[in-house]
Amino acid sequence: MSEKKKIASKGVSRRAVLKGTAAVAGVGAAAAVGGFPTVWANELKDITLRTLGLAVSNMDPFAKMASDALGFTVQQTAIDLGSIANRGITQPKSFDILEPAYLQMKFVWPTGNFQPVDANRLTEWNNISPLYTTGKIWDDSWYGDGQNPSTVQYVDSPDATGFAAAGSSDMLTCMPILHNADTLGLRPDVITRPIDSWGELLNDEFNGKTALVGFPAIGLMDAAMALEALGMATYGDKGQMTRAEIDKTIDLLIEYKKKGHFRALWTTFNESVNLMLSGEVVLQSMWSPAVTAVRAKGVPCVYQDLKEGYRSWTLGLMLPKHNQGKKLDATYDYLNWYLSGPAGTFLGRQGYYVATPDNTKKDMPAAEWDFWYEGKAATTEIRDPFGGLMEKVGAVRDGGSYRNRMGRVAVWNSVMDENEYLTDKWNEFVAA
Secondary structure: OOHHHHHHOOOOOHHHHHOOOOOOOOOOOOOEEOOEEHHHHHHHOOOEEEEEEOOOOOOHHHHHHHHHHHOOEEEEEEOOHHHHHHHHHHOHHHOOEEOOEHHHHHHHHHHOOEEOEEHHHOOOHHHOOOOOOOOOOOOOOOOOEEOOHHHHOEEOOOOOOOOEOOOOOOEEOOEEEEEEEEEEEEOOOOOOOOOOOHHHHHOHHHOOOEEEEOOHHHHHHHHHHHHHHOOOOOOOOOOOOOHHHHHHHHHHHHHHHHOOOEEEEEOOHHHHHHHHHHOOOOEEEEOHHHHHHHHHOOOOOEEEOOOOOEEEEEEEEEEEOOOOHHHHHHHHHHHHHHOOOHHHHHHHOOOOEEOOHHHHHHHOOHHHHHHHOOOOOOOOOEEOOOOOEEEOOOOOOOOOOHHHHHOOEEEEOOOOOOHHHHHHHHHHHHHO
16 A cells, blocks of 8 residues: 555545545534535635636536535636636636646646646546546547547656656546547538538538638647548648648648638637528537537537547646645535536536546436437437527437447547647648
C-alpha cells in the first residue's frame, strides 16, 4: 500500500462520508441535502465556486441545479475555446475550476498553474468510462488517430510537466466530464438526397453554403477527413500531421476558399447555430448541442452519421493551485456531484455523454436512455434540458447509439507537434 493510501485509510475520509458508508462520531446520521451531508453543506454554504468553460456546459440552469443540490453557489462563465486556454495560462486566479478541452492539456498543464485532481477523492472514479483509463470504451472500439484522452489523463507527480501512462497513477490532470463524437450538420429540408461521407463537405454542389470550425487544429482535421474521403490526400495520422501533410491540406483548402466554397469559419457555438438557422449554410462542421439548438427553433437539422467515422473530443475540470481549504472541499463535492447522475441526464438531453454513463442510466428515465444511448426509436416525446420539444414519438437519434458513435472515433481533437507551423499555415488560409 502506498504511503498516501495508508494515510487515507486512517479515520473517516470525506469520500466515505459522501458515499454514506461511514459517519463521524458526534455527527450521527446527518440529514442529506441534495444527496450530500448537511455537515459539509453547513460548513460550505457561503462558498462560491467560479467555473470557466464552454457555453455548451456552462449555463445558468445547470449552475442553479448544482447550487441547489450542493448548498453553496456555483457560478458559471462561458467563453470561447481559445480564451479558455489563454485564461488558464495567464490568469489562473480568475476562476476556481477551469473546463478545457483535452486537446488543450499539452498547453495548460505544463504551466504549473494547476494541481492534480486526486482520484481517491472522487467517489465515482470506479464508475468512470474506460475511455479515460485504457483509451477504449469497448474492446472493439477504434482507438482513433491523434490525442487519445488516456494519453493526457495522468501525471506521476504534482510538479510533472509531462504525462504518465494511462492508469498508472492516482493523480489526474483533470476530472473528465463530457465526451462526444462530432460529425457534419446539415439542413435536410434543403439537401434532400442521402449524405454518407465527409467528402460532401467539399462537394462543389454546396459551394458557398458550407462552413468549417475556425480553430486551426480542429478545422484542419475536419478538412483532412473530407480530403481523405475524396482520395485527394492521405495521412499517416490525421491528429499528428507532418509539415508536408499540413502543406498539402492548406494548399487544397486555399483553392476551395478562393472559389468561395466556405461561407464562414466559425469559432463559437452561437455562430454555427445562426449560420444554419439563417440558411446561409446548409452543411458544416457542427457540435451536437448546436444541432439541438437549431431544432429547438423549429428548423430541421441533422447530425449526420458518416461512413468514415467521427472526430471526437472530451472536456475535463482542472483545479488551479490557489483552490485550497474549504473551497477545495466544495470543489470535490461539485466534482462528485457532476459524476453522480443528474448532470449526465441534463447534459445528455443536449446529446452529450458524461464520463460515468452507468450513473446517467440510473438517473435518466428509461425511455430517454433508450433514445439517447441505445439508438432506439423514441417511445415518448424527447425534450431538451429546458423542456423544449425536440423529437416526437418514433424519432431515432442522429448517428444512432452511443456505441456506434463513440466506438467509431476516426480521430481525436489534438494538439500536434507541428502546432505552431500548423497555426501559421492556417492563418495563410484565413487570409487567402
